[in-house]
Amino acid sequence: VFLKISIVAIPAYIDDRLVDKTIEERLRVVETSTTPAALLNELSQQFTMNNLRDINPKDIATVTNIDGLQVVKNYEIRKNLIANMDLVLHFEKTYDQREIKAGKGTGS
Numbered sequence: 001v002f003l004k005i006s007i008v009a010i011p012a013y014i015d016d017r018l019v020d021k022t023i024e025e026r027l028r029v030v031e032t033s034t035t036p037a038a039l040l041n042e043l044s045q046q047f048t049m050n051n052l053r054d055i056n057p058k059d060i061a062t063v064t065n066i067d068g069l070q071v072v073k074n075y076e077i078r079k080n081l082i083a084n085m086d087l088v089l090h091f092e093k094t095y096d097q098r099e100i101k102a103g104k105g106t107g108s
Contacts, residue, residue, distance in 0.1 A: 001082075008079045008087050015052060016091045022046050023061070023071055027097045036063035039071075060091075069097040 026042055043057035060075035076090040 004081060005087060008081060009089060012077045012079065012089050015055060018050055018052060019047075019055060019060070019073065019091075020093065022050060022052075023073065023095055024100055027069055027071065027095055027100045030069070030097075032065075032068050032097065034065070034069060036065055036069070039063050039069060067098070071095040 022043065026039060026046060030039060030042065040057050040061070040063055043061070047053075047055060047057060055075075060073055062072045062074070064070050064072075072092075072094050074092045076088055078086045078088050081087045
């Protein structure tokens, strides 16, 4: 059972780490005046280049621009585990462009 859970869960966690790194990278390099729609478009292009085709930034993230960009990532993945049992993985994190550019951390 633990092996099956690992086989199902590990790829989702790897993808989530790649999502984290992509969002942080984009927030580091884009201007503070960038619109939320433009950032989501850039993230979408980057996700495609990183082969994250099953994850759409418009579905998993909310972007606001109040004194700098803030991204709230909140999504879940459901994977079939055994017969009619599903494994639900929930990912949630908040990114603040000011903190990332200042090097204070990678969000909460």
